[in-house]
Amino acid sequence: MSTIHRGLTVTVTIDEDKLSNVNALLFQFRNDLKTNRDQFDKSLPSTFFISWLTLPAQIYNETEQLPARIILMTSYVGDKQEHLNELVNFLEPQLTQVFGESHEFPENYAGKSDMLQFLSSKSVANTFYSGFKFLTTSDVAKEKALKSAVWEYAQQLNASKDASQLSPSYIKQQIEDFVANNPALHWAVEEIPFARKNKVQMLLPLVVFGLIMATSIICIVLCFFMDTLFVKIMAWVFPLFVLIMGGLLLLLRQNEKNPHIPNEELSDDEIRKIVALETHPVLNEMTVIAPLKKGWVRRAFLYVSLKLVGLLTYFTYIPTVHTARWLQLDKGKRLVFIANFDNLSEAYAHDFVDSEKRTKNMAVIFSHAFGFPATRWLIHKQYNHRSEYMKGVRAHQKITQFWYSHNQYESVENLKRNRAFREGLFKEMDDEAIKKWLLTI
16 A cells, blocks of 8 residues: 555636636535535545635636636545545536536536546646655554553553653553553554555656666776676766756746746735635645746757756655645646645745745746746845735635545644654664654654
């Protein structure tokens, strides 16, 4: 079984005059969710988040109209086909109603098998990030219950007369005995399943990429001593990669000299409509969709950047972000960004520009989108980057008509602390490590 988190994105074009019908349907589904949440949780065990929205037509390069779209985005754990089966088995009537408004929907639709084929054919690749890797939806509830039970037991230990004399190792042993002797917590005695296997699976693309580049560098040296076809071909891989990236960067620098066209600021009424939907107590959702700045090099550079970013997501951690994804639509002319995060969108968006390092990282992607701050060599800020970045976010932020979250009350830090506590059970540690582990309770 895989416990790797992934993102599914399904999108189709739609006539502009049908957007209001689809919007009404999605808002109705959102209202229905309030009374059917338990059914959603039971029927979609692989699903962490669902964002379902419409996108009006947008203008690219001041002349080309990009089509209106319906976009369904889910965050899930495990196998894609199993996830699709869950979606279709539970949401087939709603999926039919919404996607049926598109001319891309099958004319002779015959049921669930057709829906599965339709969703698969209309899914597009994305670069996906998760803040709590290798965690299933059932793990969220179980690990929360584990910590709650241990917390109550720890309070009893703390109430004993000689509590201050207890050593860290003794306390840890008592906690482990409590867990081992509690039938409801027997699952926590065992090692976390598939952990090593899934880490290897997630790191494999990066390892393969690194091995190819390393082999190419070695072959460059071997060319002086060997005259084989394989060595000659591999010797060109690394230099070609460097030349292509260097060439793209030089072309991008020329594109950066184009006059910066700022966004029209979003009206206060529109901002209030967006913020009014951020009513969840712990976590909320934000979707930003913008046409790219003109020039094919923008589309090409962003495409390569997203592929390289995807190789490094295992090592990335943003404290407030549950999941995020980036992708390009309409032949690369549109950037889509979606995030599920703790707190409200205003504070969340500022997280990305409140440090110099994050500002540079965000420029690699968002500087290509229309209205976002101009750059020099992709990272150099030319004026008030933070305020202009926020204007770009707000100008292109979209209302998500339907949004579902499996976990409503646990922040990213809580989820990570719950997992860290579970990982420390029945693990040998010295007293200093045990003290740090006890702080995760």
